[in-house]
Amino acid sequence: MSTQRTRMRAVSVVAGIGIVALLAAGCARGSDGGGGGDETSAPSPGITDDSITLGITTPLSGPTAGPGTCTVAGITAYFGAKNADGGVEFGDGKTREVKIEALDDAYDPQKAAANYEQLKDSVFAMTAGLGTPTNRAWREAATADEVPQALIETGDPIFSDATESPWSLGFVPIYQNEGAAFGELLASSSEEHKVAILSQNDDYGAGYVEGFKSAIEGADNIEIVKELTYEATDASVDAQLTELAATDADVFFNAMSITPLVISSLQKTQELGWLPSWFLPSNTSSPTAILEPGGASAFPGVYTVSFAKAAASPAFAEDPDVVDFLANLNEYADYPDTPAFPHCSWSYMIGATLEQVFAKMTEPTRADFMEQLRTISDFAAPLMLEGTAVDTTQDGQPAVSSVVVQKYNGKGYANADTFG
Known part of the structure; x- marks a missing residue:
């Protein structure tokens, strides 16, 4: 019995020393104006002082490979340009390189769930992936694991319900x-x-x-x-x-x-x-x-x-957003052609939206990321059509809820004010 008490006392002493050390560190931060004396939360997986890694599971093969490849290309192009310019500045004062790790799920829910399990402990957040059944396949796991499933490309409203999916948020308008x-x-x-x-x-x-x-x-x-x-x-x-x-x-x-x-x-x-x-x-x-x-x-x-400017449309051939977008796709995503699918534009806009969130983060944690994710309002991301905007503050709605009806004119689309 006495031996057990001795061991317990020893553990208490060690714990006490650790607490004193933490308090001293906090005072030291406060004395030089950094942190105001508050403890900084331990970083979540996938983020360091120098970088942040985002995960994507999306169809890179099979019948939906065209749009699926775009979900990776657009965000890679956006952050590729930002990284080349020195990185992304976060709200905690640090500038980080944004890394992308993408896996192919071939639009198969089981593969998507397996990809999530492979990525969840090494990436900070999951993002941009295409598909309703594939994103649904790991939504509950992401909720249980408290891993952000942020700005994914599905119009399923369950991802925009903060009660049902507190760690998820869709990007594109709900169906x-x-x-x-x-x-x-x-x-x-x-x-x-x-x-x-x-x-x-x-x-x-x-x-x-x-x-x-x-x-x-x-x-x-x-x-x-x-x-x-x-x-x-x-x-x-x-x-x-x-x-x-x-x-x-x-x-x-x-x-x-x-x-x-x-x-x-x-x-x-x-x-x-x-x-x-x-x-x-x-x-x-x-x-x-x-x-x-x-x-x-x-x-x-x-x-x-x-809600996005079509890069292939003659109407936007000289649009500055589109010109930059195509140049960045070519240089940083090795995507030399004008994209045929809107998903390239969408994931580029997702990158811009994520940058807005990063700029608000004062702690390197997934919890702070999710808190700031739901505070973006009236943000005109690059490539957005007039009359649309990013707004993540409306529960039950995705990041983009406004759309414009368009009619095919033989080459591209033009806004349709009337039917016929």
Whole structure:
């Protein structure tokens, strides 16, 4: 018994010495004006006085590799330029190099979850990755581990619910916002319209349809004549398109995330002689990668929504933001072409938004990062369209909640004030 008491006393003495040392260190910081006498919290994983490492799990192979590669290229280009200019200044007075570590999940939820487990202890935060099912696959783990899942590229509203997902925040508009924007435009039309719907059989597709239906509720000029779904793993949707074409609907609401399926759907409807106006989600509406191969000019109108300047659009060829963006993509992300997908622009804007957060951080901790992440308001990130902005202060909304409806003009998109 006496031996045990002796050991306990020894531990207490050692602990006491440690406390005295910490207090002395705190006083020393206060005496020279650094920290005001407050203890600095221990750094979280992935951050030092000189650098911070961000992790990304995203599809770099498979049918969504085009947009997935962009999620890495854009943010790499942004911080590559910042690092070359000396680094990013944080709110604690330190300047850090921003490093990116990206892993391929091939749009497979199990691979995404495994990637998160591989990265979580070596990166400060996860960011920018594409996909609803893939980001959902590790959302609960990130919450339990208190690892930021910040500014990811999915419109699933669960990531923007601070109660459900306190360690997560989406960047792009939620799917309901996109669907509602098109529904509002259609409802404002003076003509009657019959709508056929094909949506992905998951939260992605359901969100778009929910937003669209809420916006047309009470509109006497709109009738939904047929509604079908497809699986994200389907190789073809020809059967659904044939059934929808038989309705002779003049509007096709196609909530589809798989690039090859969108192209083949554009081609198949032309083969069937069905030429409605289309609505496409922002992430599958690329003029060069999807609409041109699909022959979209054959339709009376293809509509989408956006909040970012399209680098491929002639209207922005001399825009300073776009010029810098393309130069940085080429130099720092080894991406020599004008991107066909908006995800390159989105992740570039994510980089700019993260820089705003870093500038507010006074402690090198994930907790302080999340606190500051939710304080960005009315920030015009590079490449943002007029009338849109980053605002992370609205619970239930992602960083970007404002969108502009646009219509394909054969080369790019132009703002659409009216339907038709």
